[in-house]
Amino acid sequence: MNLRLLRLVVSALIVGTLAACSTRPPAPVAPSVPSVQPPAAPTVPVPVPGTLTQSKSRWVPVGWGELPGFEGDALHEAWNAWLRSCERPAPAFAPLCGDVRRLSIASPEEQRGWMMQRLQPYRVESLDGAADGLLTGYFEPYLDAARQPGNGFSVPLYAPPADLAARKPWYTRQQIDTLPQAQAALAGRAIAWVRDPVEAMVLHIQGSGRLRVQEADGSVRLVRLAFAGTNDQPYKSVGKWLLDQGLVRDATWPGITAWVRANPQRVNEMLWSNPRYVFFREEPLDALDAAFGPKGAQGVPLTPGRSIAVDRQSIPYGTPVWLASSGPTAQLSRLVLAQDTGSAILGAVRADYFTGWGPEAGEIAGRLKQGLRLWALWPR
Structure with missing residues (x-):
């Protein structure tokens, strides 16, 4: 060999974990009552109006401006993966599939405008409010x-x-x-x-x-x-x-x-x-x-660079997701589709990025282990 x-x-055999957490400092002691300590501030984040809750995650509504690199992504590359998801669409996305097919030959500006009109971005967080997670790769x-x-x-x-x-x-x-x-x-x-x-x-x-x-x-x-x-x-x-x-x-x-x-x-x-x-x-x-990967857990073929495996208790199959990850292996800000899962892909902000096939894809997948943020794009 x-x-x-x-x-x-x-590289493919090494398994790692990544955790992120945050706490708030306690309120200061009132000068007039030095012997009394106020209760610690709650660690559970205050719900934002419009927040959606999944089994393992909460989705916080945000503006499109929060998505890093949204104006520069080559959306037509992701559209192939979206068309594949429309072969077996999740119920929430089935009504949009006619437009997805029609827009497969549209300009990036038209595709971007349609997404902003029909979808609402949500920042994916753990139930305790952590927005940072882990990205790995597979091939x-x-x-x-x-x-x-x-x-x-x-x-x-x-x-x-x-x-x-x-x-x-x-x-x-x-x-x-x-x-x-x-x-x-x-x-x-x-x-x-x-x-x-x-x-x-x-x-x-x-x-x-x-x-x-x-x-x-x-x-x-x-x-x-x-x-x-x-x-x-x-x-x-x-x-x-x-x-x-x-x-x-x-x-x-x-x-x-x-x-x-x-x-x-x-x-x-x-x-x-x-x-x-x-x-x-x-x-x-x-x-x-041969132009696509194997079928993922959603039941549709995976698209190199545009399909991810997720924890389905955090993000349902077929959901378009904005992915942002920066590290020594790759700088990624792009539209991907949640189309697969894996036994090690557990948690709210966790994804496995399908890199394709062959030695070069294996080289990337084997080295990919870095921080991650995700935004689920859900119908309005």
Whole structure:
């Protein structure tokens, strides 16, 4: 496995958290009564008229001027993602989809004017009023594969076993690799074989990917592997496992890269520390499908740079969202669509940014971990 890919792999395996909070100072003590302390100021923010409350967030109405970069975004790029959302629109947005389709060939000024007329921006905050959150990235891996094992292709990618629904949880990752009964249950279920177990782990973490599959007749075909289920085992970060074992000093990619290169005989031990295993289904990739990513949780294909995964208890699927994030990896101020979710995407101001597919997208996604603010754009 080349060093660049290994960098992507370990970056994709690192999980982080970000928290923000604020408090108010207590009121000063009145000079005439020095022995009496007034009560502390409330930490719960005073509701703003028109504020909307979701299960995990509150939406505070603001003016369009609060959205950084709104006048400069190339809205036509986001319109493709919006058109996709209109294939399965949320009830609140279904009445707008006729205009969204009509405006797909409009000028940016017309699109911006229509948004300002028909939508109200709301700043997304946690229930205690924190507006700062975390942005990470995800992508669609691009791997070489073969229909049959051999010539270096030794790691299977499986369709769900027949008894997956009857046995919960199913076998762990280690048991799948080592137990005869688990391997018997998966006999004949391999969709394809890849060369490297760590590459396969990245595919499992991302949940979908593209394969250049060598067929039995020697031809090569491009297909997509889409998420089809898990073994219902908990996800555990291999980076955290390395830290807990004292094998690396920190879970940054240089430390993990050095450890993997120095300890190839322990790679399985590292991978088995994460018991979760993902099963896939194969989908064809025609020219149109290849221009978009896999289907997200909303049920529509993802658009690179314009689709995000969110906590649906904070932001409903299909909601247009203004995203602002500044950090060493990317400077982003743009319209995106909430079209997906993920097991690690939890909280009010939390998003996973779909960067596309292949090595360059993986490079960005692997490094993206920075501050975030979000504004939900809701029909008036």
